[in-house]
Amino acid sequence: MQDDLNQIAEEAKELLSEKKYAKLYGIIKEMMPADIALLFEELPIEDVTLLFRLLPKTLAADTFVEMDSEQQKKLITAFSDSELKAVIDELYVDDTVDIIEEMPANVVRRMIQYVSPEMRKSINEILQYPADSAGSIMTVEFVDLSREMTIDQAFDHIRENGYDKETIYTCYVIDRNRKLQGVVSVQQLLLCSRNMTVGDLMEENVVFCRTTDDKEDVAQTLNKYGFLALPVVDNEDRLVGIVTFDDAIDVLTEEATEDMEKMAAILPSEKTYLKTGVFATWKQRIPWLLLLMISATFTGKIITSAEDALSRYVVLTAFIPMLMDTGGNAGGQSSVTIIRGLSLGEISFSDWLSVLWKEIRVSLLCGLTLAAANFVKILVVDQVAVQVAAVVCITLVAVVFIAKIVGCLLPILAKRIGFDPAVMASPFITTIVDALALAVYFRVATLLLS
Amino acid sequence: MQDDLNQIAEEAKELLSEKKYAKLYGIIKEMMPADIALLFEELPIEDVTLLFRLLPKTLAADTFVEMDSEQQKKLITAFSDSELKAVIDELYVDDTVDIIEEMPANVVRRMIQYVSPEMRKSINEILQYPADSAGSIMTVEFVDLSREMTIDQAFDHIRENGYDKETIYTCYVIDRNRKLQGVVSVQQLLLCSRNMTVGDLMEENVVFCRTTDDKEDVAQTLNKYGFLALPVVDNEDRLVGIVTFDDAIDVLTEEATEDMEKMAAILPSEKTYLKTGVFATWKQRIPWLLLLMISATFTGKIITSAEDALSRYVVLTAFIPMLMDTGGNAGGQSSVTIIRGLSLGEISFSDWLSVLWKEIRVSLLCGLTLAAANFVKILVVDQVAVQVAAVVCITLVAVVFIAKIVGCLLPILAKRIGFDPAVMASPFITTIVDALALAVYFRVATLLLS
Numbered sequence: 056m057q058d059d060l061n062q063i064a065e066e067a068k069e070l071l072s073e074k075k076y077a078k079l080y081g082i083i084k085e086m087m088p089a090d091i092a093l094l095f096e097e098l099p100i101e102d103v104t105l106l107f108r109l110l111p112k113t114l115a116a117d118t119f120v121e122m123d124s125e126q127q128k129k130l131i132t133a134f135s136d137s138e139l140k141a142v143i144d145e146l147y148v149d150d151t152v153d154i155i156e157e158m159p160a161n162v163v164r165r166m167i168q169y170v171s172p173e174m175r176k177s178i179n180e181i182l183q184y185p186a187d188s189a190g191s192i193m194t195v196e197f198v199d200l201s202r203e204m205t206i207d208q209a210f211d212h213i214r215e216n217g218y219d220k221e222t223i224y225t226c227y228v229i230d231r232n233r234k235l236q237g238v239v240s241v242q243q244l245l246l247c248s249r250n251m252t253v254g255d256l257m258e259e260n261v262v263f264c265r266t267t268d269d270k271e272d273v274a275q276t277l278n279k280y281g282f283l284a285l286p287v288v289d290n291e292d293r294l295v296g297i298v299t300f301d302d303a304i305d306v307l308t309e310e311a312t313e314d315m316e317k318m319a320a321i322l323p324s325e326k327t328y329l330k331t332g333v334f335a336t337w338k339q340r341i342p343w344l345l346l347l348m349i350s351a352t353f354t355g356k357i358i359t360s361a362e363d364a365l366s367r368y369v370v371l372t373a374f375i376p377m378l379m380d381t382g383g384n385a386g387g388q389s390s391v392t393i394i395r396g397l398s399l400g401e402i403s404f405s406d407w408l409s410v411l412w413k414e415i416r417v418s419l420l421c422g423l424t425l426a427a428a429n430f431v432k433i434l435v436v437d438q439v440a441v442q443v444a445a446v447v448c449i450t451l452v453a454v455v456f457i458a459k460i461v462g463c464l465l466p467i468l469a470k471r472i473g474f475d476p477a478v479m480a481s482p483f484i485t486t487i488v489d490a491l492a493l494a495v496y497f498r499v500a501t502l503l504l505s
Numbered sequence: 506m507q508d509d510l511n512q513i514a515e516e517a518k519e520l521l522s523e524k525k526y527a528k529l530y531g532i533i534k535e536m537m538p539a540d541i542a543l544l545f546e547e548l549p550i551e552d553v554t555l556l557f558r559l560l561p562k563t564l565a566a567d568t569f570v571e572m573d574s575e576q577q578k579k580l581i582t583a584f585s586d587s588e589l590k591a592v593i594d595e596l597y598v599d600d601t602v603d604i605i606e607e608m609p610a611n612v613v614r615r616m617i618q619y620v621s622p623e624m625r626k627s628i629n630e631i632l633q634y635p636a637d638s639a640g641s642i643m644t645v646e647f648v649d650l651s652r653e654m655t656i657d658q659a660f661d662h663i664r665e666n667g668y669d670k671e672t673i674y675t676c677y678v679i680d681r682n683r684k685l686q687g688v689v690s691v692q693q694l695l696l697c698s699r700n701m702t703v704g705d706l707m708e709e710n711v712v713f714c715r716t717t718d719d720k721e722d723v724a725q726t727l728n729k730y731g732f733l734a735l736p737v738v739d740n741e742d743r744l745v746g747i748v749t750f751d752d753a754i755d756v757l758t759e760e761a762t763e764d765m766e767k768m769a770a771i772l773p774s775e776k777t778y779l780k781t782g783v784f785a786t787w788k789q790r791i792p793w794l795l796l797l798m799i800s801a802t803f804t805g806k807i808i809t810s811a812e813d814a815l816s817r818y819v820v821l822t823a824f825i826p827m828l829m830d831t832g833g834n835a836g837g838q839s840s841v842t843i844i845r846g847l848s849l850g851e852i853s854f855s856d857w858l859s860v861l862w863k864e865i866r867v868s869l870l871c872g873l874t875l876a877a878a879n880f881v882k883i884l885v886v887d888q889v890a891v892q893v894a895a896v897v898c899i900t901l902v903a904v905v906f907i908a909k910i911v912g913c914l915l916p917i918l919a920k921r922i923g924f925d926p927a928v929m930a931s932p933f934i935t936t937i938v939d940a941l942a943l944a945v946y947f948r949v950a951t952l953l954l955s
Contacts, residue, residue, distance in 0.1 A: 223692050283733070307758060315764070319931065329846070337870040340838050345874070345878060351831065352826075352882070354827070359822075374805055376801050380798070380804075380935060388794075395765050401777045
């Protein structure tokens with residue numbers, strides 16, 4: 056896919072240099088909006104503006120939505136007033152909101168002029184919802200029916216109002232106070248017998264969410280039930296919008312990326328890697344690096360405090376990296392598993408005891424396996440005294456045990472006290488486990504070797 | 506949600522003990538299949554079988570699909586032949602395949618008896634596709650139209666054939682050789698003027714995938730374009746099935762989980778954490794732990810080889826953990842970012858140079874920041890000789906640099922040579938970086954301190 060696009064981009068640049076616009080237009084108008092947007096990223100803005108003017112209204116708007124905010128900004132600035140109006144008229148409210156949120160104040164002011172009063176009202180409403188709420192990702196353009204409607208009336212209503220709706224396939228039945236009564240799908244409407252009313256047909260126990268619900272939970276719910284869309288109600292139970300499956304997919308993907316970044320001690324960013332500047336990337340990475348570096352120096356303290364033991368048995372130093380790494384890895388395995396389980400809702404706080412009990416058994420199994428393998432290896436390869444081998448292997452079991460307990464408990468605890476579990480991942484765990492590992496190591500050493 | 510279910514589970518157990526089946530049925534029949542399945546997991550199998558018999562046919566089948574394979578197996582064994590047939594009749598082909606793939610041979614044999622001949626044919630076809638292919642997740646139940654149809658004929662066709670289709674909203678236009686001609690949505694059909702034909706209305710340049718395409722790419726494509734479903738064609742370009750958005754969401758979620766597991770040096774598993782046995786979990790975790798432990802011992806070798814330097818400047822040992830951890834963290838940051846970018850298709854091999862150039866600059870920025878902070882800290886807090894501080898800080902810059910270069914290049918390289926980039930994450934990087942870090946450390950030390 057990516058490579059095809061690079062090809063097309065090359066071809067496009069050539070055609071542009073030869074001013075063969077008609078031919079280029081012929082290629083572009085067959086492409087999907089998302090691909091056109093990707094293609095435009097490869098081209099200079101003046102060519103983009105030119106090509107954009109060639110596109111039919113709807114395709115132009117769909118493409119505009121797919122572009123990244125940088126390009127959108129440039130285009131808006133390049134647009135004439137009438138061009139800007141034409142694009143905005145074609146946009147869905149939720150897309151317009153997404154764009155407005157990314158634009159600088161002056162651009163927003165210019166856009167708002169061309170937004171119809173009703174649309175402006177809904178935009179302002181959506182903009183008021185907190186960033187991670189269902190309200191912030193919902194679309195306000197949906198089909199609503201009333202229970203008295205006959206099937207034919209329902210279809211007439213859908214035909215009249217369906218044009219500018221993001222989905223018409225799930226219709227929501229509301230009363231005159233806009234309270235959510237039920238839900239009915241176009242599939243049901245198409246397949247049922249003509250003499251029924253919407254009220255007869257509709258499903259009355261509707262799964263819905265509130266404008267204030269966390270958008271990740273909403274996406275999970277929609278995914279769990281395989282819905283096309285989930286209705287969103289305000290605190291007076293009035294239907295104010297819907298969250299559609301495509302927005303849910305985006306939320307789930309973004310959340311997964313964010314978790315991975317946090318697990319890797321990176322502050323999450325909105326932009327993709329290649330679009331993030333060097334300083335922005337530095338800002339994402341340096342805080343945790345600094346924090347973890349400082350805390351790691353405490354591990355150093357433990358070594359210094361054990362100087363005399365080390366100076367007597369310098370060989371002990373040789374096993375420090377192995378013990379630290381194994382601890383970090385063992386802890387990371389547990390924490391990442393638990394963190395993912397938590398964010399997928401497969402694990403909840405109430406499971407903490409069964410999780411702990413399981414990690415205890417797994418950690419002992421892993422620890423003993425590693426110790427056994429290591430014991431043989433030390434005696435055969437390193438050929439050091441049996442006591443030293445014993446010290447290392449006993450420590451190994453202890454380290455893996457500690458690592459996995461810390462690794463499974465910290466995320467659950469974090470979740471419980473309202474922290475983000477993802478932060479309790481490998482790097483953080485490693486720092487803690489390292490210190491404990493060395494403490495145990497030298498303790499065991501002084502016990503067995505003196 | 507989870508907590509509500511626990512409540513309902515308690516109530517259900519009570520009602521069961523009091524044999525108040527009617528009341529319990531009243532509660533259950535209002536619930537969503539996915540929730541009923543979760544509830545059933547909490548109940549003893551004999552009660553589940555009993556309740557299952559109470560459910561209406563369709564709801565029973567939908568619930569059955571949502572259950573985990575263990576419960577499905579138990580239920581099938583408990584079913585009478587007629588009950589089994591009733592459930593299977595209601596299942597979609599792709600769901601049946603998913604179930605069959607999880608069942609032991611004897612259960613499969615029993616199930617297959619009640620599968621209609623046509624269904625058996627499609628099942629066998631789907632079972633032949635490789636596990637990660639589009640063919641393995643596609644559904645063969647879709648609505649196909651021919652271009653000659655009028656809008657009304659199209660609707661009649663949809664009404665006749667729509668009952669047992671997973672989605673009717675995207676219809677596919679094929680010729681008499683079943684070659685894919687175009688695609689038309691029910692929305693278009695509803696909103697267009699009655700006197701058109703399907704041919705006039707359909708979108709001719711259809712985005713499709715092949716049965717052999719990787720299911721993750723297919724899911725990405727479907728997500729990229731926000732489609733409800735993506736058509737799947739065989740190697741003669743005949744339409745054989747469709748992949749629906751809900752399956753795509755599952756694929757994307759599973760792939761993200763798999764990547765996280767691999768990044769944490771865990772062998773991925775199909776089952777959720779709580780459903781995986783202790784030994785299974787051990788099997789997932791021990792291979793990498795062993796491998797990384799062995800390789801970490803080489804880092805130990807480097808320390809032993811530097812024994813004399815260490816015995817002269819024991820203080821050097823104190824900074825080993827900090828240098829190792831920082832290296833691991835810095836490398837992990839880069840690798841995880843790149844790996845995610847690769848799997849989301851935001852980064853491709855052709856970007857390797859811009860990635861490298863960016864990581865070089867970021868790594869120097871990070872390295873210098875850390876070195877500066879550390880230099881002050883060492884002089885103020887640790888109060889060691891300036892030369893030692895210099896050694897540590899110079900090493901620090903070098904380590905962060907090496908870590909980030911290794912961290913960004915290895916995943917891209919892995920992808921290029923057809924390996925899974927996710928394996929090239931933190932633990933693996935850490936082990937390499939640790940060795941390099943210490944090598945540099947002692948080299949710099951011997952240069953500056955002697």
